[in-house]
Amino acid sequence: MTRDGSDNPAGRAAFLRAEIERHNHAYYVLDAPTIPDAEYDRLFRELQDIEAAHPELSTPDSPTRRVGGAPLPEFRQVAHAVPMLSLNNAFSAEEAAAFDRRCREGLGVEQIDYACEPKFDGLAIGLRYEKGVFVQGATRGDGFTGEDVTQNLRTVRNIPLRLTGSGYPDLLEVRGEVLMLRRDFERLNERQRAAGEKEFANPRNAAAGSLRQLDPKIAAQRPLRFFAYGVADVSTVAPAPSLHSSMMERLAAWGIPVAAERAVVQGAAGLMAYYERIGAARRTLSYDIDGVVYKVNRLADQERLGYVSRAPRFAIAHKFPAEEALTTVEAIEVQVGRTGAITPVARLAPVFVGGVTVTNATLHNEDEVRRKDVRIGDTVIVRRAGDVIPEVVSVVPEKRPILAPEFVMPKKCPVCGSAVEKPEDEAIARCSGGLFCPAQRKQALLHFASRRAMDIEGLGEKLVEQLVDNAVIKTPADLYKLGVLALANLERMAEKSAANLLAAIDKSRHTTLARFIYALGIRNVGEATAKDLARHFGSLDALMAADADQLQLVPDVGPVVAASIARFFAEPHNREVVEQLRAAGVQWEEGAPSAAAHAPLAGKTFVLTGTLPTLTREAAKELIEARGGKVAGSVSKKTHYVVAGAEAGSKLEKAQELGVNILDESQLKELLES
Ligand code: IVH
DSSP states (O other): OOOTTTHHHHHHHHHHHHHHHHHHIIISSOOOEEEEEHHHHHHHHHHHHHHHHHHGGGGGGGGGGGGGGGGSSSOOEEESOOOOOOOOEOOHHHHHHHHHHHHHHTTTTTTOOEEEEEEEEEEEEEEEEEEEEEEEEEETTTTSSOOOOOOHHHHHTTSSSSOOSSSOSSSSEEEEEEEEOOOHHHHHHHHHHHHOOOOOOHHHHHHHHHHHHHOOHHHHHSSSEEEEEEEEEEEOSSOOBBBBBHHHHHHHHTTOOBBBBBEEHHHHHHHHHHHHHHHHGGGGGGOOOEEEEEEEEEHHHHHHHHHHEEEEEEEHHHHHHSEEEEEEEEEOOOEEOOOOEEEEEEEEEEEEETTTTEEHHHHSSSHHHHHTTTOOOEEEEEEEOOTTTOOEEEEEEGGOOSSOOHHHHHHOOOOTTOOOETTTSSSSETTTTGGGHHHHHHHHHHHHSSSTOOOOOOOOHHHHHHHHHHSSSHHHHTEEEEEEEHHTTTOOOHHHHHHHHHHHHHHHBBBHHHHHHHHHHHHTOOOOHHHHHHHHHSSSSHHHOHHHHHHHTTTTTHHHHHHHHHHHHHHHHHHHHHHHHTTOBOOOOOOOOOOOOTTTTTTTTTEEEEEEOOOOOHHHHHHHHHHHHEEEESTTTOEEOOOOOOOEEEEHHHHHHHEEEEEEHHHHHHHHHH
């Protein structure tokens, strides 16, 4: 028989199964794809064809089972051989230290080694393997009896249908969690939205809904993942591991996915350091976690400590502050932004979430309010993750008061009374008042003065508010006419800060063309586009003279952006402000219009991730841009290079997944010099 089984169908099917599962493991567990997708698809189809022609060759561990069989009428109940218990929680460092003290006292020792793991925010699952073949998977249920979701679990791509390596026991039940990676969740919701179907509130709900699908073909299309955190019900493993951490290593060697963020630490100080480290990295993990779990590492010690009621004494979950909380909507108001965009905002009963007290949450736009059907008086789930603006995730419909009026977008701008306009094909309603509207004027000034624009330090929100409300300033050009007297009349303006502000305004007169263009606040012209425009045209006059067609010659400027630039400079009021600014002495060095050929990296997109050994992120960005390259924030198929430094996270993973070129700092420097 040949190695690849090409001389007989049974041998070929066995070869293909092993090959396909090896590639699956490389892709879904190791995050290191071994073959192109098309080649994988070819192997998969070949196996499907063999199994169709020879049904007797089909096996329960065949990867073809991953696409899902016939729908079930309902899930079968299964009794757990070993009950699925829960963990006690610690919510503070003191409670974690108390856990350590109890363990030390219970074992009569000075210091304990702990195995630490992320606490996956998914659904608990037990997977049974008999002679290395996956035979049954069940949900936690009430801890004693769960539901048989084997069919759906077969479709979870990183669950091995057959264990790899050697030395696994005849019977093995692996315990862990099924979850959805954040990026897969975003994509799933995009698909749901496009199909006009219900979106999921968070990855956990999406995972739960997918796992409990009676139609495994639907489950197969949901990108679920599994991570193991332990074992239950094992026949003899030889040699028997004596530590939890070595058991986890063993699982990994058999092809079972385990979290990379595991660690063994010493004592309470070790626990706290782990908590801090994972807490800081929380946002960069590819999945949601709601805390970390500490387990006494020595299995014999675990046994000695045992259980109290339904939770082990040897383990505890140390929870992070919740990112979601329930509160009520007291009002829905609208805010007017720099470009007139009118954003509905929910005023909330104060609630502690994500480590801070939140009283406002964005509702994004009118369509969002409709879709989520948020009304005054509603009880809602608010989410605040990291530094992200808090948002209303969803309404709890059962808690709606009887009289809860629907939100209606005001027809007039609440600030200036101008008409609110909303083009058919846009989601955003806007105040039509332009710079007549004080709200837009304030935002325009704040933008003009912001760090990446004219960088006027000290011109903050409170000050702008007063300057506009007292009609001291109407346009950015008025800033350069300010004197000490006008400032001294403002509330809370000390002489010293007035002088500092005037100095900062003066300093901003010397700027760059790119900053100036960005500072004008032209709709759809962000920092990157402003730089492209400056580089392309070289001078402001050339830019102002360009028509929409000429504007579209700039890389990445499409019809929409070109139209909004042309519209901006066609407006006499805007041209006048520009002239006043120049007259006030605002200046920059002008260059020759660049031919794309002068820029060796023109058309190339870079993504920076992690900490580089010598360059700051800003410096690397400037070097790349000076050679015509672009720096983007997220990795996609269109990314040409990812520059990765220490502690690179999900962006690096994504680059590996997509096969994007990965450079370290020295390779980047070489490229810049070539
Ligand atoms: S160990 C005896 N480790 O949290 C129970 N559980 O609140 C041993 N969970 O039902 C559980 N990540 O599903 C353990 N690294 C982890 C975990 C973890 C998430 C879940 C688990 C359990 C629940 C307990």
